[in-house]
Amino acid sequence: MSHIPTKDEVCQPENMVYSRTCLLTDNALSYCPGCGHGTAHRLIMEVIEEMNLQADTIGVAPVGCSVLAYDFMNIDMQQAAHGRAPAVATGIKRLYPDKFVFTYQGDGDLAAIGTGETIHVCNRGENITVFFVNNGIYGMTGGQMAPTTLPGMKTATSPFGRDTETMGHPLKITELVAQLPGTYFVSRQAVHTPAHVRKAKKAIEKAIQYQKLNKGLSFVEIVSNCNSGWKMTPLESNKWMEENMFPYYPLGDIKVPK
Amino acid sequence: MKDIRLMKGNEAIAEGVIRAGCDGYFGYPITPQSEVLEYLMANKTKERTGMIVLQAESEIASIHMVYGGAGAGKRVMTSSSSPGISLMQEGISFMAGTELPCLLLNVVRGGPGLGTIQPSQSDYFQTVKGGGHGDYKLIVLAPASVQEMYDFAKLGFDLAFKHRIQVMVLSDGAIGQMMEKVELDEQIPRLTDAEIKVKFPWATTGKTPDRERNIITSLDLNPVKQEIININLQKKFKHIQETEVRFERIMCDDAEYLFVAYGSSARICQKAVLLGRERGIKVGLLRPITLFPFPTVELAKLAKQVKGMLSVEMSAGQMVEDVRLSVNGAVPVEHYGRLGGIMPAPDEVLNVLEENFIKEKKYEPHTN
Ligand SMILES: Cc1ncc(C[n+]2csc(CCOP(=O)(O)OP(=O)(O)O)c2C)c(N)n1
Ligand code: SF4
Ligand SMILES: [Mg+2]
Numbered sequence: 346m347s348h349i350p351t352k353d354e355v356c357q358p359e360n361m362v363y364s365r366t367c368l369l370t371d372n373a374l375s376y377c378p379g380c381g382h383g384t385a386h387r388l389i390m391e392v393i394e395e396m397n398l399q400a401d402t403i404g405v406a407p408v409g410c411s412v413l414a415y416d417f418m419n420i421d422m423q424q425a426a427h428g429r430a431p432a433v434a435t436g437i438k439r440l441y442p443d444k445f446v447f448t449y450q451g452d453g454d455l456a457a458i459g460t461g462e463t464i465h466v467c468n469r470g471e472n473i474t475v476f477f478v479n480n481g482i483y484g485m486t487g488g489q490m491a492p493t494t495l496p497g498m499k500t501a502t503s504p505f506g507r508d509t510e511t512m513g514h515p516l517k518i519t520e521l522v523a524q525l526p527g528t529y530f531v532s533r534q535a536v537h538t539p540a541h542v543r544k545a546k547k548a549i550e551k552a553i554q555y556q557k558l559n560k561g562l563s564f565v566e567i568v569s570n571c572n573s574g575w576k577m578t579p580l581e582s583n584k585w586m587e588e589n590m591f592p593y594y595p596l597g598d599i600k601v602p603k
Numbered sequence: 604m605k606d607i608r609l610m611k612g613n614e615a616i617a618e619g620v621i622r623a624g625c626d627g628y629f630g631y632p633i634t635p636q637s638e639v640l641e642y643l644m645a646n647k648t649k650e651r652t653g654m655i656v657l658q659a660e661s662e663i664a665s666i667h668m669v670y671g672g673a674g675a676g677k678r679v680m681t682s683s684s685s686p687g688i689s690l691m692q693e694g695i696s697f698m699a700g701t702e703l704p705c706l707l708l709n710v711v712r713g714g715p716g717l718g719t720i721q722p723s724q725s726d727y728f729q730t731v732k733g734g735g736h737g738d739y740k741l742i743v744l745a746p747a748s749v750q751e752m753y754d755f756a757k758l759g760f761d762l763a764f765k766h767r768i769q770v771m772v773l774s775d776g777a778i779g780q781m782m783e784k785v786e787l788d789e790q791i792p793r794l795t796d797a798e799i800k801v802k803f804p805w806a807t808t809g810k811t812p813d814r815e816r817n818i819i820t821s822l823d824l825n826p827v828k829q830e831i832i833n834i835n836l837q838k839k840f841k842h843i844q845e846t847e848v849r850f851e852r853i854m855c856d857d858a859e860y861l862f863v864a865y866g867s868s869a870r871i872c873q874k875a876v877l878l879g880r881e882r883g884i885k886v887g888l889l890r891p892i893t894l895f896p897f898p899t900v901e902l903a904k905l906a907k908q909v910k911g912m913l914s915v916e917m918s919a920g921q922m923v924e925d926v927r928l929s930v931n932g933a934v935p936v937e938h939y940g941r942l943g944g945i946m947p948a949p950d951e952v953l954n955v956l957e958e959n960f961i962k963e964k965k966y967e968p969h970t971n
Contacts, residue, residue, distance in 0.1 A: 400809045403675065406820075415818045421807035423674045424820035426697050429667035432659070436671025436679065437807070439655045440627050441796070444809055462667070465660040 368394045368419045375413055379579025381569030382411050384536040385478055385545075389449070390418055392549045396557075402445045403437050405430040409451035410484040410571075428459025431466035434473045445556055447474040452493040453483045456518040460492075463518065470527025470561035474552045477519065477564065480571035481590060488574035492516040495589055500574070515593060519566045523600040529561035531600035535568050535591070537583045548598070560602070568594050606787040612752040612779040613638035616682075616708060616772065619756025621648055624791040625706075626677040627655040629668035631687060634720045635776040636710035639682045652793055662687035666694030673703035674819040676799040676806030678760055682708035684776075685726050686717060688734075695769060696735030699836070700821025704763035706756065707741070707771040710779035713917075713944035721944025722776030722867055727921035730773050731894050738833060740840045742770045742847065743894040745865040749783035751892075757791070766843055773894060775917070777867040777946060849892035850901055854880070858887030860960055861905055863926050864915040865891045867946060872915050874949035879956070886956065894922070902929035911960035912936045915952050917945075935960070 368390035376382045393402055399420055406414040408427035415422035425433040430448035438446040455463050455477050466473070482500055483489040489502040493515050497506040507515075523531040530552055534545035545567060552563035568590050572582035610618065617639045620628065628648075630640045640658060648654035659665040665681045672679035683691065688709045698705060709730065713723035730743050742762050744755045752774060759770040800808050810816040823829045851869075854876050855861070862872035869890040879886035889905060891898050906912070912934060914923035923938035930936060939955045941947045 400811045402809060403807050405671070412822060415816075415820060419810065419816055421810045421817045422819070423671060423807055424818070424822060425670070426667060426693055429663070429670075429694070432664040432667035433671035433674070435657070435659075435664075436627065436629065436668035436673075437675050439657060439668075440672045440677045440679070441675060441808070461660060462664055465664065 366391045366394045368399060370417055370419045372416045374417060376410060377573045379570070379572045379582065380410070381480070381536050381567065382478060384542065385476065385567050385569065386414065386417055388536065388542065388546050388549055389447070389476060392546065392553055393420065393445070396553060398445050398553070401443070402447070403441070405434045405437070405446070405448040407448070407450040407454040408485075409454050411449055411451060411478065412485070414449055428454050428457070429462055430454065431459065431462040431471070431475065435466055435469070435471050438471055438473050442472070445474075445553065447476060449476045450478070451484065452477070452479045452481065452491045456492045456516050460518070463522065464525070467522040467525045467562050467564065468527045470529070472556055472559055472561055474556050475562065475564045476549075477566040478569050479566055479594065480569045480574070481515070482571045482574040484571045484574045488571070488576070492518075495593055517594070519564065519594075519599060522564055527562055528564055528600060529602060530555050530563040532564070532598045533566040533568060533594060533596050535586070535596055537570065537586065555602070566594070568596065607784055608787065609782055610749055610753075610785045611638055611782050612746070612749045612774065613710065614642045615749045615753035615785045616756050617642035617646075618787065619753040620680055620706065620760075621646065621652055621654060622788055622790050623757035623760050624652070624678060624793045625654050625680060625756075625760070626793055627657070627672045627679040628681065629657050629659050629665040629672075629679070630681050630683065631659050631662050631665050633684045633687045635712060635722070635779050636682055636684050636708065638779075639708065652790065654793065662690040663693065666691040669705050670694055670698055670701075670703060673698065673705045674701065674807050676803035676808060678764075678793070680706035680708070682710070684710045684712045685714050685723075688726065688729070692735035695741070696737050696739065697821055698769050699735070699739035700737065701819050702767040702836075703769070703819070704767050705769050706759040706763055707769060709771060709773055711773065711775040713942070719944040720776065722917065722946060723942075723944055724775055724866060724868060724917040725919070725921070725942070726773070727894065727916065727918060730771055731897075731925070739836060740843070740895050742766070742768055742843060742896075744770060744772050745892060745894050746772060746774055746778055747866050747869045747890060749778070749781065750785050752778060753785045753787070757788070762847065766839060768839070768843070773866070775867050776944075844896040847893060848896045848898050848900070850898040851890040851892060853888040853890065855887035855889060855905065857885055858905075858908065859885040859910050860887070860956055861909045861912045862886065862888045862915055862952070862956065863891070863902070863912055863922070864888065865894060865922065868915045868917055871947055871949050872952060875953040875956070878949055878953050882953070884957070884961065886953075897925050897929065899925070899929040902926060903931070903933070906930035906933040909934060913952070913956045913959060914938045915947065916940045917947075918942070
């Protein structure tokens with residue numbers, strides 16, 4: 346019988362085809378298995394590593410499931426109050442114009458409590474990058490309705506489905522900020538399949554590149570799942586996202602430099 | 604030659620922060636302190652010292668911009684008046700939780716609500732007792748002159764960085780708007796980014812291979828750790844209480860009666876002391892300069908000497924509670940205050956002192 350290699354024999358440098366970026370820490374992710382946040386973290390950190398920006402990067406974490414992003418991202422970070430990440434990032438960037446400054450925010454953080462900060466950071470054309478993870482729900486607090494929750498969608502605070510008559514309409518904040526002269530590059534992506542991951546990574550690369558070139562604000566939305574909040578398995582949630590979220594939040598570039 | 608100028612209080616503190624090497628100001632207009640932002644903009648600080656000045660979209664945004672700058676080790680500040688300071692409480696609490704140094708200015712106007720644009724001291728509780736959520740203190744400096752508005756810019760930044768704490772200059776519409784002569788100091792150079800990296804190793808200046816990543820956060824979900832964080836904060840406040848008390852004694856040595864007042868009210872009481880002496884009343888004034896830490900020990904000492912204390916504030920009686928706690932029943936303490944933006948006159952407060960402690964009482968004493 347031929348020799349079956351042991352694990353140690355396989356795990357040799359010459360066999361290495363892929364490894365985690367060193368810009369992710371060894372801490373186990375606190376996200377639910379199947380959640381898109383982890384993939385979004387990895388992509389951003391990979392790009393920062395590939396662009397050799399670790400020493401020049403200051404990130405701002407939100408309030409939401411990704412509040413602990415600083416536990417996983419091996420870069421200097423500040424944790425902002427709920428919705429205030431764009432203001433915090435403005436304070437940093439104005440005083441360190443040569444650093445790479447980004448925010449990472451959920452939909453409740455960015456499009457509800459922080460709407461004012463979001464609009465104005467975009468309108469000022471602050472030379473920062475905003476990563477916006479839209480899962481149509483408040484994941485962290487247990488699945489309540491978000492500004493982005495789809496019509497009819499059941500959540501803990503819309504148990505009979507979002508009634509747009511009384512609860513308003515899902516906010517397309519990404520289309521909204523694309524209207525503002527201060528935004529330079531606005532794109533909507535997803536990270537639930539390898540093909541989507543590759544596209545999303547391209548958008549993240551562009552967004553970071555534009556900040557290096559002092560072009561103004563770049564805004565990358567990632568439409569993502571919240572399998573726990575949506576009360577689905579990860580697979581069901583990804584299918585539901587494709588069938589329901591993508592028609593309302595179509596993927597692709599929304600504003601590209603002329 | 605000395606550089607002496609005639610300035611408004613608000614302009615003096617704006618000039619003070621430029622000269623104190625401030626890196627960034629973030630603010631939103633509100634009467635009676637808009638001159639701070641206006642003065643900074645008109646002075647082209649970017650060209651003068653490299654200082655950044657930004658008009659934010661709200662006081663909420665302003666204070667969180669300050670948080671960001673402070674978290675990266677910069678000397679940053681904001682200013683506002685009462686309604687705007689209320690909006691900032693979230694950010695101030697976050698800065699308390701992350702121990703970020705900054706300078707804050709409240710040019711107080713009368714409340715509650717939109718209230719009035721006239722001077723008031725009714726934000727004492729908000730400033731000295733907390734304001735935002737959680738167990739924390741600010742160092743609170745109470746200027747009583749335009750010169751002190753200027754001086755407290757540098758003092759405020761120095762204390763903020765010495766203790767990694769938020770320093771609030773608690774002024775009022777009168778001190779902010781009045782003009783007096785001010786003696787200015789030499790320009791202090793701003794720190795370079797390289798100096799900041801060395802002086803403040805905790806700051807988020809970008810993770811270099813020589814150190815672990817820096818994180819600015821007030822979150823710790825582990826209650827055991829969170830209690831330790833809180834206990835350490837309290838230790839710091841206690842240390843500040845023991846080392847940073849500032850006050851001024853005016854004609855206290857032989858005083859039989861005492862005014863206790865800060866800011867504008869102290870200016871009024873200072874005049875009332877002179878009037879009282881003309882009337883043959885041995886009256887003095889204890890002027891707290893730091894409201895936290897409060898001159899508790901000094902008041903306790905004076906309580907052994909005087910027959911009564913009158914706390915004079917443009918409020919319904921806020922600081923008087925700290926005066927009473929300080930003397931702990933050793934001597935009668937009364938409060939006198941005008942509300943809604945009215946400033947009392949010197950003879951008015953002197954009459955109240957006389958009526959309360961010296962003459963036979965014609966009416967019930969003012970209490971809160
Ligand atoms: C001022 C304030 N209000 C409310 C909360 C409670 N809260 C924490 S996270 C959150 C919603 C987060 O949702 P989202 O931004 O969509 O992030 P997700 O968890 O879905 O990634 C809320 C309401 C808070 N922490 N602070
Ligand atoms: S609650 Fe939702 S958003 Fe939060 S980690 Fe779980 S799946 Fe992800
Ligand atoms: Mg969400």
